Every structure is written in structure tokens, then in C-alpha cells.
Amino acid sequence: MPAVVPSLVGTEDALLQQLADSMLKADCTSELKVHLARSLPLPCSVNRPRIDLIVFVVNLHSKLSLQSVEESLCHLDAAFFLGKVAFLATGAGRDSHCSIHRNTVVKLAHTYRSPLLFCDLEIEDFRAAMAQRLVRLLQICAGHVPGVSALNLLSLMRGSENPSLEDL
Amino acid sequence: MDETLAEFFRRTILKIPMTEMMTILKTWNFLSENQLQTVNFRQRKESIVQDLVLLCEENHASLNDAAHLDIIYTQFHRHQKIWDVFQMSKAPVSFRDAEENSVWIRIAWGTQYKKPNQYKPAYVVYYSQTPYAFTSSSRLKSNLPLLGQALTVASKHHQIVKMDLRSRYLDSLKAIVFKQYNQSFETHNCTTSLQEGSLGLDINMDSRIIHENKVEKERVQRVTQEIFGDYPQPRLEFAQYKLETKFKSDLNGGILAEREEPLRCLVKFSSPHLLEALKSLAPAGIADAPLSPLLTCIPNKGKNYFKIRDK
Numbered sequence: 001m002p003a004v005v006p007s008l009v010g011t012e013d014a015l016l017q018q019l020a021d022s023m024l025k026a027d028c029t030s031e032l033k034v035h036l037a038r039s040l041p042l043p044c045s046v047n048r049p050r051i052d053l054i055v056f057v058v059n060l061h062s063k064l065s066l067q068s069v070e071e072s073l074c075h076l077d078a079a080f081f082l083g084k085v086a087f088l089a090t091g092a093g094r095d096s097h098c099s100i101h102r103n104t105v106v107k108l109a110h111t112y113r114s115p116l117l118f119c120d121l122e123i124e125d126f127r128a129a130m131a132q133r134l135v136r137l138l139q140i141c142a143g144h145v146p147g148v149s150a151l152n153l154l155s156l157m158r159g160s161e162n163p164s165l166e167d168l
Numbered sequence: 169m170d171e172t173l174a175e176f177f178r179r180t181i182l183k184i185p186m187t188e189m190m191t192i193l194k195t196w197n198f199l200s201e202n203q204l205q206t207v208n209f210r211q212r213k214e215s216i217v218q219d220l221v222l223l224c225e226e227n228h229a230s231l232n233d234a235a236h237l238d239i240i241y242t243q244f245h246r247h248q249k250i251w252d253v254f255q256m257s258k259a260p261v262s263f264r265d266a267e268e269n270s271v272w273i274r275i276a277w278g279t280q281y282k283k284p285n286q287y288k289p290a291y292v293v294y295y296s297q298t299p300y301a302f303t304s305s306s307r308l309k310s311n312l313p314l315l316g317q318a319l320t321v322a323s324k325h326h327q328i329v330k331m332d333l334r335s336r337y338l339d340s341l342k343a344i345v346f347k348q349y350n351q352s353f354e355t356h357n358c359t360t361s362l363q364e365g366s367l368g369l370d371i372n373m374d375s376r377i378i379h380e381n382k383v384e385k386e387r388v389q390r391v392t393q394e395i396f397g398d399y400p401q402p403r404l405e406f407a408q409y410k411l412e413t414k415f416k417s418d419l420n421g422g423i424l425a426e427r428e429e430p431l432r433c434l435v436k437f438s439s440p441h442l443l444e445a446l447k448s449l450a451p452a453g454i455a456d457a458p459l460s461p462l463l464t465c466i467p468n469k470g471k472n473y474f475k476i477r478d479k
Contacts, residue, residue: 011453013385020377037380038453062454 003031004142005049006134009072010057011038011065015090015121019057022124022131030144032135040072052142053084055134057121058105060091060098066105073112083150084141085114088130093120115157169225176234176286177224181217184241189216192244196237199223234286239274242291242304246338249291249304253333253341253470254316256299256325270295277311292319293338299325300345302338332473340402344467349402388450391457395464401443407472409435409462414478430478443467 006023008016013036020034035042035051042048056072059065069087076085087109091098109116119130141150169177184192189209193199199220207219224233242249273292278284291304292315301319316328335341343349379385411433439445443466450457458464466472 007380013451013453017377021374024374024376031376033376033378035378035380038384039381042380043383064455065453 003033003049004028004053004138004144005033005035005051006053006055006138007035007037007042007051008055008057009037009040009069010059011062011068012057012059013038015057015059019121019127019131019134022127023135025128026132026135028135028139030139030142032138039068041075051084053086053134053138054080055086055088057088057090058100058108060089060100060102060105061094063099066100066108070108081112081114083152083154085112086134086137087112087114087116088121088134089116089118090121092118093123113154113158115154169229173229173231173234174221174225176231177221177229177237178217179287180234180238180241181220182213186213188244192237192240193220195240198227198229198233198237203227231286235274235276235289238286238289239272239291242274243272247336249338250334250336251293251302251304251338251341253331253345254301254303254319254328255331255345256301256320256323256328269297275315290315294319294323295342296323298346299323301328302341305334332471334472335404337403337405340404343402344470349467350397350399388457392447392450395458396443396447401441401447402467403444404442404466404472405440406436406438407442407463407466407474408437409474409476411435411476412478413476437463442472 008019010016016036020036023034024032033049035048054076056069057065058069087105089102089105092102105116117130117133119126121127121130137153139145140148140153143149190204193204203223203226207216207223209216211219271294273294274289275292276284276286276289290311293302295301301323303315316330320326320328331345333341333344340349412430414430415427437446446459446463449455450459462474462476
């Protein structure tokens, strides 16, 4: 089977690096190759494999990280939004350091019809748990789990995790 | 020896950490080798200090000797004071860089009616052959003009100006005003952390992780290096920007648009090591490179207090 390829997109290299390391340590029956990018579009490359899942990492402590993600989203092909995009917000645990309101990312994820996950990536155990979750998500998006597709998963996740703002 | 003087000696010696005691006493060179050998340094500190004070009495120590000891202590603990920088002008100046040609002055302030307060002295460090003096912030602000005058006269200058530069780290202030900070050192923690990428983490050479945007990363490293150089930055704890400008708005007729009076606001950046922190912002992805020149000009301009007004 070909490798499963997630792309982690975010401005803070250290966080992406740590998350990538955790994902490589997680249980994964397929071969894993993690791409780290600061922003989109990615530089032109002939050899890039198909990307199975894009995770946009927003640090709630940094307005720059949100701004960069918002700009990157414009460059993404619409097809990805059918279940192959997820948002990950980090830093919610340290409320006094947050310069972005939680609702801002909730709204962003809602606009792009994609799931939003919260995780304080600086804490190793939380990061490991999130990494495992992302790997499962990734395997489904890559089509390596029979019977479940990215789109199925998206509609399943939307029900419980992302009530529409009108319902709130 | 008079009681107040003995007490002053006791308190001054008590301040000295035991690990530095011998070094400082030897530098002071007031008590002889033989005398120091008679002291049992294994006692409780209070007892050691008592013995030392008795020895000082034996030697008929004066206030001057106590002040001398206090200066030495301050030299060892210069970081406990916050230093202002003064620049004098119109003097025959020949620079002597990298030479410790410094004079440490200790001033205990008194008035006509009060004896000088030995417990709240001001310190001045003057580098002869240069127009610069550094003073520890005195609580008695009214003495400052007097001090300025005295310095100017003593050093045969014409005028003294307080620079917008202040820090705890005397050696860094020196490096900034004498422009000695941009010398590369062979190996230093700071350069390796820039190479290892953001926040000093080891770059995982795992081939299963692919870094896109390598070009952008390299650009950021290059720009940062051009601006901050390869060398360790001088150490400052803060930079302060006072803004006094009129409100400018894109929208026509906002509430503040008609306002004639300038808006005032103060922004202060604090850090245990401000310039190193600024240097690591862009590589860490927390800010875009290049940083604002208002931040990067600090060592160059020798300022960490800025006033920004409408032109």
C-alpha cells in the first residue's frame, strides 16, 4: 500500500515538528510520511505524493498563525474540503496568553465545513493522544480503512463536535 | 570604633555570599593573610562576620575602608543595580576600547543637616578617555543634576546628556555604547540555536518528515542573520516605546478622526534577554522577517527608550 501522507500547515515550526514526531510514534498500520509547511501554496514540486489530510495548526497565542492559515486556505483546492481538511487549535489551556478568541476558530472551521480539534500541543501526553487520533483520521482519509470514507467521517464528526453556530 | 561604623561593616560583610567571601576580602586587601587565617570559616556566618568586624576594629578601619569594600561588593554584583548611561561632549576624546580603564565612584548623599546615608549610595562608573559614564539609579532624583555637573567638571567636558538607554547589565551597556558587541565569538550557544531552528529544538533528521518551504526558512534565517549577526546580543531587559500621534483612520469620519489632541500610548517589551528573544521571533515563526526597524535598531542607536511623534 502506498504511504499515507498528512500535511501539517502552521507558522510555528517547533509545534509542527513535535506533532510530526508524535504522529510517527503513534500506531499506524501504513507507512507514514509527514509534510510540514509554513503556509500554502506549497512550492512547486514534481515529486510530491498525493496528500491525504491537511491539518491547519493555529496557535491561539499568535494572531500571525491565524492570519497565515486564513491566507493559506484561499490556495487550497476545493476538493480537499470534502473531509480531508482539519483544524487544530493549540494554546487554549493558557487562557491569559490567548490573543485569539475560541469562537474565531470555531467560526473559521464552520465556514470551511471542516472539523476543529483542540489540543495543547506543548503537553506531551495530550499531543500523543491527538497524534494517534490524527493518524486514525489520516488512514480513513487515505482510504486505508475499508467501509469508511473521508466524507462519511466528516458527516459523522460534524454531528457531535461542530454544532452549527445557529444552534449555539 | 564607633558603633554605627561597626554596624555598617557588619552589614556590608554579611551581604557577601560565603562562596565569594575570600575572593572579596582578598581583593579588598585590608585584612592581612595572617589575620584572615585566625578566623574559623567553618562557624555560622554571623560568627564569622563578628570575627571579621573585630579584625577591622583592630586595624582601625575607617569609613573610607568600608566604602571601598562596598564598591568591591557592587563590582561583583553589578547586576543588582539598574544603570543609566550619560554621554558627555566637547572633549578631547581618544577611544581606548577593550581596556578596563574604568573608575568606580561611590557617592553617599547627605545634606547640610543630615549625615551622608551610607546605605543608599549611588555608583558611577566612568571610563576615562571616553565621554561615557554609567550611574546606578539613585532614589534621590534631585541629586542627579549635581552629579551630572560634578562629572562634567571632573572629566573636563562641557556638557552632559542622559541617554535613552538603561539596563541592569553594565557590561552590555558598555558593549553597546562602545560598539563592541559585533564581534564574532568562536563557539557560542546562541549561534548553534539559530542553526538548530526555532526554539533550540533539534531538527529531527527523520526522513519520514519532509519540510516544505525550505526556501522561505532559509530566507528567514538569512535575513535574521543579516540584521542580528552571528554574535551574542548585548543583554537588555526591556524596550519602551512612547507613542504620541494623532489618530489616522481609513474610514471617513470615525469618532476619533476629528480629534486634534494626539493619542498617547506606551508599549513596553520585557524579557530576561530582550535582543536574543527578538532575534528568535522570526525563526520560531512568531513574527515575519524582517522585524520592524524600531526593534532592530536598539543596539545600533544605543537606545531602549523611544518617543514616537508625528513628524
